Amino acid sequence: MTHTNTMNGENLKTAVVVATFNDFITSRLLSGARSTLFKYGVKEENVTVVEVPGAFEIPLAAKTLAETGEYDSVITLGCVIRGSTTHYDYVCSEAAKGISHAGLSTGVPVIFGVITTETLEQAVDRAGGKVGNKGSEAAVAAIEMAHTIKRIR
Numbered sequence: 239m240t241h242t243n244t245m246n247g248e249n250l251k252t253a254v255v256v257a258t259f260n261d262f263i264t265s266r267l268l269s270g271a272r273s274t275l276f277k278y279g280v281k282e283e284n285v286t287v288v289e290v291p292g293a294f295e296i297p298l299a300a301k302t303l304a305e306t307g308e309y310d311s312v313i314t315l316g317c318v319i320r321g322s323t324t325h326y327d328y329v330c331s332e333a334a335k336g337i338s339h340a341g342l343s344t345g346v347p348v349i350f351g352v353i354t355t356e357t358l359e360q361a362v363d364r365a366g367g368k369v370g371n372k373g374s375e376a377a378v379a380a381i382e383m384a385h386t387i388k389r390i391r
């Protein structure tokens with residue numbers, strides 16, 4: 239299958255779960271994801287955005303959306319910046335495990351678009367800065383995986 243076909247978003251429906259914690263970063267991830275989805279032909283009415291308080295809550299929303307059977311993929315967006323507590327480690331690991339489980343337990347591609355960084359600067363760099371936009375990358379993965387799963391199922 240050519241790359242063009244796997245990157246055709248015209249008939250895809252996607253949900254985006256975005257954490258509002260660190261929303262000065264996650265809002266940039268969301269706009270990167272949305273603009274990339276539209277760039278590849280996903281229709282605006284086929285993109286559903288759901289907000290959650292923090293990265294820890296992303297898995298439940300992602301799994302719930304995937305279980306509806308309405309979406310070809312679910313994109314998750316968040317930003318966890320290491321603070322002075324070990325909260326960072328728990329939030330990161332639980333978010334990653336939960337997001338992975340949401341995909342594996344439902345068979346719907348659930349894409350990991352959660353930035354986990356040591357510093358705010360690193361997060362800015364990954365949310366449309368010099369390293370790129372993780373939200374945009376997650377949108378590309380969401381389109382590719384939606385086609386891949388349809389093809390191999």
Ligand SMILES: O=c1[nH]c(NC[C@H](O)[C@H](O)[C@H](O)CO)c([N+](=O)[O-])c(=O)[nH]1
Pocket residue numbers: 257259260291292293294295316317318319320321325326329
């Ligand atoms: O999304 C985040 N949630 C964070 N914590 C909140 C967590 O995700 C839950 O929303 C909270 O524990 C309530 O369940 C963060 N920190 O604690 O630093 C963080 O950096 N990013």
